[in-house]
Amino acid sequence: MADPRFFEPPKGPFTFAELARIAAATPLNPPEPERVFRDIAALEEAEPDAVSFLLDQRYLEALLRTRAGACVVPARFAEAAPVGMALLVAENPHRAYALLARAFHPLPAFPPGIDPTAQIDATAVLGAGARVGPGAVVGRAVVTGANSDIGANAVIGNGVRIGDDVEIGAGASLGYCLVGSRVLIHAGVRIGTRGFGFAMSAEGHLDIPQLGRVIIGDDVEIGANSTVDRGSGPDTIIGDGTKIDNLVQIGHNVRIGRGCVIVAQAGVAGSTVLEDYAVIAAQGGVAGHLRIGRGARIGAKAGVMRDVGAGESVIGSPAMPVREFFRTVAILTRLAKKRGG
Amino acid sequence: MADPRFFEPPKGPFTFAELARIAAATPLNPPEPERVFRDIAALEEAEPDAVSFLLDQRYLEALLRTRAGACVVPARFAEAAPVGMALLVAENPHRAYALLARAFHPLPAFPPGIDPTAQIDATAVLGAGARVGPGAVVGRAVVTGANSDIGANAVIGNGVRIGDDVEIGAGASLGYCLVGSRVLIHAGVRIGTRGFGFAMSAEGHLDIPQLGRVIIGDDVEIGANSTVDRGSGPDTIIGDGTKIDNLVQIGHNVRIGRGCVIVAQAGVAGSTVLEDYAVIAAQGGVAGHLRIGRGARIGAKAGVMRDVGAGESVIGSPAMPVREFFRTVAILTRLAKKRGG
């Protein structure tokens, strides 16, 4: 049960039939219809009045021991559940879990209000329902949509545009950018900083003016302390629905499509293009001026030095197709055993 | 000698016998008893009234040239010192050095006081001796122990609990967390941000509410600009005495034991467990849902994709036992020379 010091009590309760509808899942072994569910919880912590979920086969054993009153499972594990357990069989159990968790725990409505210590420039226009935290700074000609939430000590630079229902975390700073709606920018994020552009030479490196912006679509998330440089002339672009984790670096002029996922500590160098739904796993890196195709998957710690085709999966540094990479690992291991023995 | 603009003058002076007692070291070649030592200094900078230290054999040559009046050395290098040099022979010379440095340079006592520009919610309870810097924000129902020091422009979110003698750096932000005593949280750290949890699907990635907390034990250090996400339901946990360096990422639901060490730019993905005294060197990464055994060592830049047993040392990506890794490197190098030649 979520700590009431930090979270509101769960909504509900819901019946099993309601859970099935919310989760868009197939009910199996329904309990008595008057039975209600009061929260969602992990397998090991769930009480009989909670619904739980199995997302990964590593936790199959916990499924056998859980006290949960019902459980979301993928079809392939429905038979592994204890006999008679109330099940919600889902094609995409992550999605079913998300839908249920959001029903019990919708985003809390925050009270609007501009803290008296916030510094709002007289020319800024804040939309209806705005919240601005203590010490936040909103610059000249900034425009925000409805219900935006600017965290304590965040800094919004001159001219920035922000859409509706945007949340900006504590201490983040944004400049030279246009931000869509329903965007989550976490604490400490830096948007629109000067790209790393200069002419190297023996007389000293000479900075090149960075005259582009950062354009962020709708439904984007950018994780804590990540950095997104503004373009050098062209813009840096992050497409609708893209999710970026913590401590990620996005270089100038990078163009990221829709629905991409970039996991913690990964980096994308200048002018590279990620087509829609590309994924970069944790600590992966993509060199500059490359094209990563639609739905391509860059593995954890991969170092990508060439274009990657649509739907390809690569890993290693230099990155190569996943199957080839693990074959080289197997060969090396065998050689090492033979000669080392 | 430490710059007086930034540091208080050293305490002391101490006699050689006092140094030996403080360092818990064996004295060798004691100088005249009235001789005093006024500071600790590196071998190359030490004057005759300073005690120095040899921690690494790379600096053996500097030991021969040093003007230091005495030197901490490990037993195996005692004979390498110049004849007659006053020595403090220590089993753990790093520890002896730390003890001496802390005797000359104890943590400075800071003047308590709440800066008038800090924003403290009326329901927050700050312990005795608290310091809150300019522009810091302390939210609803926050409770801190004695002598906590909240840096300038730091943000402490609603409901956070903080123990005694905790130091929080400038611009850091904490939310959804319970923090022990004697914890150092450096500038720009982000604690309790939303974990990277969502259901991927073609209809758009769907955020999963993150309902857990971050629980931080006693004597923990978290380096500048590091990020620690809150749990998704279970908590993210950092055990007593664990040291975390700068720009480290700790994912949601990670459980870190006591006395672990995680060096700069390393990352630990969601739900992984580090048992006590595990070490991750710089830029190492551990995938999610793994178990790293007690005292295991993950090498620099390692990419760990499988569980690691207690006491094992691994390196490489995918990580393998250190000895095996260097054998594969040697084999490859030989092959490259043969065919390349």
Add this chain to the structure above:
Amino acid sequence: MADPRFFEPPKGPFTFAELARIAAATPLNPPEPERVFRDIAALEEAEPDAVSFLLDQRYLEALLRTRAGACVVPARFAEAAPVGMALLVAENPHRAYALLARAFHPLPAFPPGIDPTAQIDATAVLGAGARVGPGAVVGRAVVTGANSDIGANAVIGNGVRIGDDVEIGAGASLGYCLVGSRVLIHAGVRIGTRGFGFAMSAEGHLDIPQLGRVIIGDDVEIGANSTVDRGSGPDTIIGDGTKIDNLVQIGHNVRIGRGCVIVAQAGVAGSTVLEDYAVIAAQGGVAGHLRIGRGARIGAKAGVMRDVGAGESVIGSPAMPVREFFRTVAILTRLAKKRGG
């Protein structure tokens, strides 16, 4: 054309002869002398009244299609340009581009002034023309030169010295440091934090006082959210003209020479020395106590465990000469194909 919400209109216009002089380039196929150029723009976006530039052969095709009125090209591509195109032939086209871009878009002069919400200690001395943003904190005995610009909510710790024409980004924090002139410190940078120094032992890790400073030369740039720890006794040093990108970690006692370049997410561990003009590409790492020679190049994602000689290029982890590395990659790929087939 740069977005007028964020950028001032370009200076100029300039004639072709003026452009050639500014860029220190050789003019070829000059247009009519009264023709003027109003801005600089990328090949694909340039209008006939703009000058453009070709920096990379990947964009040769765009050169053929550009509407730009003139173009900076390296000598080797002068013949690839459309017949009759007005060209500025430059030995270092990046430098020529930088010079032209700076002529059209010089750094905007900012209006000096101390925001009334900034907290400046009574003992601090700010030079002529200083700007201090809202919520910024300037500590005891801080001294700044002329025209320094301290961003909103930045924190300058006690005793810090800053030279002329320094720009410090939003939310950055500096302590225990001496900073030269014409230094750019981006948003969220942490300078002078405690180095990761402690004695490990079973009784608990024991912090070692960190008594050094950070010394930053002239014309240095440090990217967003990067971290630079202060020395343990010796100083951490960053030489004149060195450029550091985002999310970079510089450990305690590191000494970086003049004109070095350290790209995003790279890290340098404690006490390592980088001689002048050394380069570390993105996500590279250098272990502690090493020496990287003058002009050496550490490749992207390289893990350097040994000294690197002047002028050498290394890559891989463990890092090896570039040619050797790619030979091992080729051998492995061949083996994988043979046995995998």
